[in-house]
Amino acid sequence: MDERVHILNILKKVQVALEKKDYVKIKRLSDKIIDHVSVHQDVDLLSVAVIIYALSKLIERDSYKDEKNWESFYASYRGNIKKMIVSLENRDEKGFREDVDASRKLIHNLGGKLKRYIGDVIQRAKMNKASRLYDKGISMEKTAKALGVSLWELSEYMGPRVQSKENIYITMPVRERVKIVRGIFG
Numbered sequence: 001m002d003e004r005v006h007i008l009n010i011l012k013k014v015q016v017a018l019e020k021k022d023y024v025k026i027k028r029l030s031d032k033i034i035d036h037v038s039v040h041q042d043v044d045l046l047s048v049a050v051i052i053y054a055l056s057k058l059i060e061r062d063s064y065k066d067e068k069n070w071e072s073f074y075a076s077y078r079g080n081i082k083k084m085i086v087s088l089e090n091r092d093e094k095g096f097r098e099d100v101d102a103s104r105k106l107i108h109n110l111g112g113k114l115k116r117y118i119g120d121v122i123q124r125a126k127m128n129k130a131s132r133l134y135d136k137g138i139s140m141e142k143t144a145k146a147l148g149v150s151l152w153e154l155s156e157y158m159g160p161r162v163q164s165k166e167n168i169y170i171t172m173p174v175r176e177r178v179k180i181v182r183g184i185f186g
Contacts, residue, residue: 003040007033007048008088011081014052018059018078026056034129038136043146044100046129048084050147051077051103054125058118067114076106123149127157134158 010032017025033049036042055077058064065071080103087095107118126147131154133143144154 003036004088004091006036007045008085010036011048011085011088015078015081015085018055018081021059023056023059026052026059030056030129031132034132034136038133038138041138041142041146044097046133046146047100047104049129050122050125051100052081053128054118054121057121057125064114064117067117068112069110069114073106073110073114073118077103080106127154130154131158 010029014026014029017023017029030049030053033045033052037046037049058074080099083099083102084096087093087099107115107122110118126149130140130143130147130149133146134140134154140154140158141151144151147154
């Protein structure tokens with residue numbers, strides 16, 4: 001399947017999930033984009049995955065919807081997703097990349113508590129997507145550079161991890177980390 005068609009289908013599903021405020025589905029769709037990014041290593045698609053994941057986290061928590069400018073911010077993001085879809089349908093790669101950039105700029109134009117909160121959510125979303133890319137075999141250094149985070153931040157976020165029986169990675173609990181360190185240093 002053509003890479004453009006694949007991303008287009010994912011974004012259309014994101015659009016429907018945004019209308020329903022189905023944050024679980026939005027998170028899963030973000031991971032599908034990460035699968036694609038791990039193969040094609042497209043930085044703009046990485047930004048789309050981060051944006052979509054961050055939106056899922058924002059929708060998941062009701063307390064931020066009372067913030068000033070939330071409704072206009074959310075509507076603008078949904079509008080940008082729609083513009084990305086139209087650009088891909090029209091095979092307008094330049095327009096698509098401009099739409100991705102416009103989504104990034106929405107955060108910079110916010111003010112007050114909402115800007116701080118969304119900035120924090122975006123930073124955590126970057127770390128989440130970086131760990132997913134790393135799990136797909138992309139080096140930690142390349143992943144950190146692509147997301148604009150330091151290698152130190154990324155390695156600290158990922159920490160020692162263990163694979164669960166469901167074949168997903170989870171961060172090792174602090175007590176377990178302490179036991180390992182004590183075992184090493186006596």
